[in-house]
Amino acid sequence: MTGGLQRVASTVVLVALSLLLTALILWVSGYRVGDVFSGIIQGAVTAPGAFTSTIRWAIPLLLIGLGVVIGFRTGFFNIGGQGQFYIGACCALAVSLGWREGPVPLVMLCGTLAAVGAGTVWSLLPGYLRVRFGTDEVLTTLMMSFIGALVLQYLTAGPMRNPSGTGQTAASERIPDAFRITDGSGVSATVLVLVGGVALLVWLLLERTRFGLSMTLVGRNPTMARWQGINVSRVGLAAFALSGALAGLAGAVELYGPGARLVTGFSPEVGFTAVVVALVGLLTVGGTVVAAVLFGGLQSAIIFLPIVTDLPPPALVLLHGMVAFLVTIRFRAVRRPKTLGGKAAAS
Amino acid sequence: MEQILATTLRSAAPLVLVATAGVFAFRAGIFHLGLEGLMITGAFTTVAVGDATGSVELGILAAVGVNLALSALYWWVIGPLGANVIIAGLGLTSIGLGGTAFALGAIFDTRGSIFTDVVLPRPVRGITSGAGVIISDLSILVWITPLIVLAAWVVLRRSRFGLRLAAVGEYPFSARSAGVNPSIVRLQALLISGSLCALGGAELSVGALRNFTENMTNGRGFIAFVAVIFGAWHPIGAALAGLFFGFADAIGIQSQINITERVPREFVLMIPFVLTIFAVWLGGLWRRRSLEAEAGYAELREPD
Numbered sequence: 001m002t003g004g005l006q007r008v009a010s011t012v013v014l015v016a017l018s019l020l021l022t023a024l025i026l027w028v029s030g031y032r033v034g035d036v037f038s039g040i041i042q043g044a045v046t047a048p049g050a051f052t053s054t055i056r057w058a059i060p061l062l063l064i065g066l067g068v069v070i071g072f073r074t075g076f077f078n079i080g081g082q083g084q085f086y087i088g089a090c091c092a093l094a095v096s097l098g099w100r101e102g103p104v105p106l107v108m109l110c111g112t113l114a115a116v117g118a119g120t121v122w123s124l125l126p127g128y129l130r131v132r133f134g135t136d137e138v139l140t141t142l143m144m145s146f147i148g149a150l151v152l153q154y155l156t157a158g159p160m161r162n163p164s165g166t167g168q169t170a171a172s173e174r175i176p177d178a179f180r181i182t183d184g185s186g187v188s189a190t191v192l193v194l195v196g197g198v199a200l201l202v203w204l205l206l207e208r209t210r211f212g213l214s215m216t217l218v219g220r221n222p223t224m225a226r227w228q229g230i231n232v233s234r235v236g237l238a239a240f241a242l243s244g245a246l247a248g249l250a251g252a253v254e255l256y257g258p259g260a261r262l263v264t265g266f267s268p269e270v271g272f273t274a275v276v277v278a279l280v281g282l283l284t285v286g287g288t289v290v291a292a293v294l295f296g297g298l299q300s301a302i303i304f305l306p307i308v309t310d311l312p313p314p315a316l317v318l319l320h321g322m323v324a325f326l327v328t329i330r331f332r333a334v335r336r337p338k339t340l341g342g343k344a345a346a347s
Numbered sequence: 348m349e350q351i352l353a354t355t356l357r358s359a360a361p362l363v364l365v366a367t368a369g370v371f372a373f374r375a376g377i378f379h380l381g382l383e384g385l386m387i388t389g390a391f392t393t394v395a396v397g398d399a400t401g402s403v404e405l406g407i408l409a410a411v412g413v414n415l416a417l418s419a420l421y422w423w424v425i426g427p428l429g430a431n432v433i434i435a436g437l438g439l440t441s442i443g444l445g446g447t448a449f450a451l452g453a454i455f456d457t458r459g460s461i462f463t464d465v466v467l468p469r470p471v472r473g474i475t476s477g478a479g480v481i482i483s484d485l486s487i488l489v490w491i492t493p494l495i496v497l498a499a500w501v502v503l504r505r506s507r508f509g510l511r512l513a514a515v516g517e518y519p520f521s522a523r524s525a526g527v528n529p530s531i532v533r534l535q536a537l538l539i540s541g542s543l544c545a546l547g548g549a550e551l552s553v554g555a556l557r558n559f560t561e562n563m564t565n566g567r568g569f570i571a572f573v574a575v576i577f578g579a580w581h582p583i584g585a586a587l588a589g590l591f592f593g594f595a596d597a598i599g600i601q602s603q604i605n606i607t608e609r610v611p612r613e614f615v616l617m618i619p620f621v622l623t624i625f626a627v628w629l630g631g632l633w634r635r636r637s638l639e640a641e642a643g644y645a646e647l648r649e650p651d
Contacts, residue, residue: 079437129624140627143623312449314451321444324435
């Protein structure tokens with residue numbers, strides 16, 4: 001990690017620059033930047049329940065973001081977190097509604113496993129095409145993400161639609177309260193232990209195991225990794241599988257936690273924001289935790305803010321875009337292998 | 348049937364324009380995921396400026412101007428500053444989607460959508476029966492879209508610039524040794540691309556309709572991106588793919604009206620995405636080297 005401090009500094013500067021540019025746009029549009037700033041502090045930290053809300057929004061960002069860290073470190077631009085998240089949530093919902101009379105812990109375990117499995121499958125398909133045929137994973141994961149969103153839309157508007165539901169937005173039935181691990185706030189000891197444990201496991205995997213090291217090596221230089229006897233395809237597939245599993249798990253947590261039911265197109269930005277979170281976190285587990293809380297705080301504030309300064313939520317999308325636009329400037333940790341898999345590997 | 352074809356042309360025109368935009372970027376070796384963002388800034392600026400000045404031409408001019416500025420910024424960030432092409436592109440899309448929705452609130456003090464009186468001229472209008480329905484009430488942009496596609500093909504195939512673009516995309520080293528500055532050529536390609544996105548967005552907001560709605564592009568920029576891949580990076584191919592996706596969209600709209608019970612609309616909407624996965628997979632198998640512009644792509648990822 002040569003120049004680690006420099007990278008941290010440049011990321012902090014770039015994120016600050018993005019905030020500054022967004023503040024400038026707000027100022028030009030006639031918002032009082034001071035009010036917005038104090039509103040953000042209130043909405044993310046100081047107001048009653050605000051910090052809980054920050055953590056609630058940080059949790060899916062962290063889980064999906066950790067998947068992004070694994071993928072990007074191994075050199076794969078798996079940007080399909082959104083679809084994997086949706087598919088995971090859908091499968092957990094299907095299990096929980098289909099077997100709602102079953103023993104609670106067993107149903108929840110099956111639902112969570114279904115979510116993790118579905119996310120894995122959703123990610124492994126592009127992963128297999130990538131390592132076997134060299135098919136560009138940016139495109140395929142993006143496409144799988146769109147397909148996942150349409151599957152959710154189909155299920156919530158069709159087979160799983162709440163028959164007694166009213167209103168325009170398609171939504172599923174609620175799962176029984178016994179299945180839930182949090183109340184509507186989305187934060188409880190169970191969730192925190194679960195998510196903390198997962199983050200710890202990912203850290204151990206990446207920083208303390210041989211396999212994690214081989215992932216980083218494949219990401220840095222796949223040719224060299226192959227010469228050193230690493231099975232590059234297997235490491236690549238594992239990276240895709242783990243990314244998908246984490247995003248699927250995030251879907252299950254969302255359902256069993258704050259959601260309790262699925263609404264079409266819920267949390268539409270979370271997959272992309274998780275990519276931003278991982279990059280701001282410099283593709284490290286600790287950094288991603290910090291970045292997830294930061295962006296969770298902004299998300300929480302934007303829900304809180306309309307009360308304070310009537311700032312419309314799209315301002316947050318604008319800010320995320322700004323950070324993404326700038327944060328990879330001079331970013332050198334991510335390199336995609338150009339010769340992995342398929343014919344190119346043979347030649 | 349006439350109705351489906353008429354809807355096809357309306358749905359396809361913005362896709363084809365943005366897909367042509369994508370072809371220019373791709374030929375320069377840039378994986379342009381900001382198309383969606385540029386499309387919506389085009390749609391919004393046309394409505395905002397067009398409504399303020401009462402002139403649709405000024406609106407489009409302003410939209411092109413805004414997109415030129417955004418494209419130049421994108422070039423600056425991914426070129427000289429060395430940011431990641433894909434992440435910055437997705438960022439550009441978020442800036443477009445978030446920025447226009449935000450501006451809608453800030454300028455018009457509303458959320459959702461605004462209506463406007465300005466509209467693109469429609470050369471043929473008022474035919475209500477027979478095959479004429481297909482071409483009736485199409486905006487002027489739909490009529491000139493085929494010309495733009497042909498022009499793009501001629502430029503890419505027959506002009507000095509087109510050759511330079513191909514060289515930069517496929518092998519920047521040889522371009523440089525021939526005295527061409529790849530960075531400048533990429534800027535030119537992105538500027539053309541941005542202008543075409545502005546036209547695509549304008550067709551969306553004041554061509555078929557007369558309004559701007561938050562997130563009205565609704566993934567069309569990505570579908571256009573897909574059309575570029577599906578059309579093998581060729582302007583004619585991309586246009587045909589755009590036309591096909593427009594047709595799929597038209598069928599989706601029709602099925603929503605007629606046969607919702609049998610074919611859920613979501614499955615029709617999935618067609619482009621599923622096909623794309625097949626297309627990039629097979630395309631990668633067949634033409635690994637020739638069209639992927641890999642070298643240019645690689646150079647952008649790690650500029651010198």
